[in-house]
Amino acid sequence: MLRKLFICLALSLIVADAQPASAQSFKWWQMERFQKGLTLTQEQIDRIEAIFQTAEPSLRAQKSALDKAEHKLSKVITDTKSDEATVVQSAERVESARAELSRTRTLQLFRMRRVLTDEQNLRMKEMHDHDRRERDKRPKGDLSDDEACS
16 A cells, blocks of 8 residues: 555656656645645654755756757657667667666655655545546646646
């Protein structure tokens, strides 16, 4: 059950953090709704923020590296002089950069989750499930900013 919770939390945060800059606007631990719903202590908020701040420089650098690798791959694919080996090599660089970013993000989320108690993790899952059900009821493109991030 905790694994499922972690996956849900990770997915919701990954969606909110498709680009590291967007993470600045979605710090769920600073939102009143989560603070009250999870009964977060100030110490927990501070610890989660510290985890976020520690990982953020790496995430930004890794996202930039991924973007560059994807751009290079696009060029290689459209270059009529490229051979299959060059495309494969470029694609491997993209996937390696993507894996590195994903690994760093997963560790960040794991560390954040460990700050929460089992009860808070279960409540987080309930809040996430509720939000997903509400999102699923609405037509696509009809979400407020808060709903899109929760």
